[in-house]
Amino acid sequence: MFQDASLSEPTICRVPTTRPKVFDEALSTGQTHSCLGWTMRCRGVNREMWMRNDYRYGEDDPLSWPQPYCASRPYLSCLRLCERTQSDPDLPLFKLPIRADFLELDTSSLIRGPGLWAEDRRSAFEHRCRWELIGWSSSRSMQVMFLERLKSLPMTFPRLCLCVAETQRLVLEVEAISTFFSTIRPRFAAGATSPPPKADMDLVGCFTTDIGVAQQLHRARRSHLVVEMSTVSGRVHLGTCPLRLPSVYVGSGADEGKYDAFDQFTRSHLGAPRVFAWTSGRLRSGPSRTRGKQSIPAHGVFSPCKHHLCLGSSATNNLWAIDNQGNRSRKGHLKPGSPNQFEVITHALLPGIRTTWKDGLLGVNVDKACVDVPAAPFAFPRPDLFVTISDSGKRMSVLSTWLRLRPGHLAMQTSSYCPGKVSHQMWRAILSYDWVGKSDANDRVRGKETQRRDLAATFLVGCLDEMSIQEGVSVDATWRGKSMPHIDVEDVHEILWELSELGFRLEILSVDSHLRVIENDSALRKHEKHLGHCFPRGRYDRCWIVELAEAHHGLAECSWMRRAPYVCSLCRVMSKWRNCPQSIQDERERYTEDMLISLQQDMALFYCKSFYTAFGQAPTLPRELGHVPDVDAEYPECAVSLTKSTGYYHDVTDWEASY
Structure with missing residues (x-):
């Protein structure tokens, strides 16, 4: 049965004679929004959800796809559709950054990859997000943190897109909550009205297998699909994001825990980093009997x-x-x-x-x-x-190397990565190495190229697929616009x-x-x-x-x-x-x-x-x-x-x- 909220009576449709398409345990027999470009695809009971290449949660992303009605999150059907014109002020909430608006860090940086969003684009996005968040203090924490990351932290272009996409989703959910409690929920509680209010076809809508819920949605003039049950199973393979991200969710699309998994995935980007790969210390009641006899690696x-x-x-x-x-x-x-x-x-x-x-x-x-x-x-x-390096020229060389590594290293110190922790002596080796000079045939003979590669792997462990150390940087290191000699x-x-x-x-x-x-x-x-x-x-x-x-x-x-x-x-x-x-x-x-x-x-x-x-x-x-x-x-x-x-x-x- 297909039911469109713009109609006063439901329309009964027969099950199509073509091969049915599976949505978990529900067989869809109709379609609400042709503007969604929605085509039914095989989506089985047990499937694994990954981040797609467009930084959405595959076909289960509520911003792009009508979802099964979720009693604990009824506001999700109030999400607005994603189609926007170039003149729409809400366009920043749907459009991802483009490479042309991504500014890599200064040319003196040794680490390629991290950069910042162009200031005008970031400001427009932040202004639209903060405008939407006014009055919703209880829902602001994660959105504001994402905005702070966009402003303060260098990140690679894929991480920038991911950060923007997650912020968009959170802000649009806040807007959906506002729409639901101000407009839709009162209609749930109200009786039938004559003439019935016009349906808002700009909302994404939802699926349901419950006729009672369908009647409520119809009374509230909400777009929805009523679907029949099916036992057909299947599995979907989603195009994955270019980032190495963990699986978002495995299970039924009708499970309310799916949204909890989405929320947990979102929060995982905002966790506070830990400076140590720490181990538990244990107090001793007395002196160690093996003191001075243990064989421990030098770095430990x-x-x-x-x-x-x-x-x-x-x-x-x-x-x-x-x-x-x-x-x-x-x-x-x-x-x-x-x-x-x-x-x-x-x-x-x-x-x-x-x-x-x-x-x-x-x-x-x-x-x-x-x-x-x-x-x-x-x-x-x-x-x-x-300052414990005796030679002043070497000391300033080490300081210059840190300034060249600093932007990329700051980008690594987030919960998105698992950067390696190195000993004090290894830090001295990394900062004392001549990263600026280009390798030549003699370097390969002496093993210098291998040493460079090993040090780079040690420094960039956990993010080698997103960042790299470039050779032959001829520009002086800078601090707040001043070059190293000044x-x-x-x-x-x-x-x-x-x-x-x-x-x-x-x-x-x-x-x-x-x-x-x-x-x-x-x-x-x-x-x-x-x-x-x-x-x-x-x-x-x-x-x-x-x-x-x-x-x-x-x-x-x-x-x-x-x-x-x-x-x-x-x-x-x-x-x-x-x-x-x-x-x-x-x-x-x-x-x-x-x-x-x-x-x-x-x-x-x-x-x-x-x-x-x-x-x-x-x-x-x-x-x-x-x-x-x-x-x-x-x-x-x-x-x-x-x-x-x-x-x-x-x-x-x-x-x-x-x-």
Whole structure:
């Protein structure tokens, strides 16, 4: 039976005499929208859903195909059709980016593939998405995160298309929810009207095998198909996306769990990255009996991070004249009589660690007998790697190589990839290698070409099919528009500050996932909200996006009153970690400056100890940028006080609304 909502009475159609086409267990005998270009195809009971080449969910994508009526998601039949004219203001919600609008990163980048969407196209898309999201705060989280990724993160062109397609789907679903609750749902509850309202043929409609549902849809003037049951089975093979993506869904198209699988797939693009391929640390009750006798690979051996006093000329802009004058002993080992604690590297090119965090680091008992885990490899090079190289020319060469690798490496640090983690020594080898020079016959004889290929495979593991390292780049590396020969000390400070801030934030995410004890999903969502409030953007799903404008915001605020909300949010996060000290768990309604500083000291020490126990090495800690960068950015304000009494911060982080 075919029923069109534009008709006052249903039209009965006979089963076609041609070979039937299967939609799960339903045999369709009619068609609602000729404008959909819909042709019935074999779609069996058990089929595997993949992302298609047009970045849609195959024939089950609700944006492109009428779906079986889903009682838990009735609004999906209110999705609008995809056909749009060039003059339609909603065109950005249906049109994917084209290669001509994709701008690869600067020509000095060694990694080919990552880039950004052209600003005018991205702005038009963002404007249309944000307009649709007004008034739907409960449905904004993922859409806004996708928009932030499009704006802030370099990505390959296929990832850009995927990101845009997922954003389009989410925004159109929000619009469908609005249409359903404002127009369709009241018609469900209302009785028959005379004359009946005109059907909206611009909506995608749905299928159903339930006559009762069909009557409801007819009363609401919704386009739909009534289908008969069939036992014919089959399987469909979908054209897959050029990306290596996991299977989206396996099962019946009428199963409501299909949409849960779609949602889970969408969220998988927005997961926070983890800086370590971490392993669980185990506290020992006593000294190890095998200490000094274990045979461990060189890259896994832990040796305390030697923090040397490396001072150079303090106010010069001549980077090539700044030399290391450290107090290292031979081969970098600890000097006789040194205590079991980390030391702090200082250098004219390296921003200093903030005092509270430095004191916490020095308070850690660096005793391998207490930790049964090898040092974890790194996703980012440690900032001190760039200043512990004695030769100034080599040091600047290593810094230049990082600037060339940086854009592509940032593109890899998302949940879309599984980038490899490498040791401190391997990072030094990667950054010290001459990637710029072209290979020749002599290089092949000496094995240099093989070395280049092996290093590239190590660096790009997990995304070799999307990115590559190019040879013979003759353009100088750049930082904020300045070429390498023209950067000064402040520029180097900014580069290394960004590197330390990235490492610090990602390490916090790793430690938190390792130590937190959360009872249920509701508590986890609240915990993640507090974790997001530790940083200027105010959201958990964006805290790992670092911008230079944040150098003096958040935990780096100079004013203790403005810093207090971020400190208290981090305190609430740490209070859910195993073995958290009572001084951090104790809740207080208000703080003085001295109380807040004391709390910060306890938190810094606990964090550094927990990190060493879990990962077997010193954490990357936030550093203090000595100047204010000439960049603009807007961040949400935190509530700092609810009383006129001066000298007190009243903690409202437990109940303040999300930003």
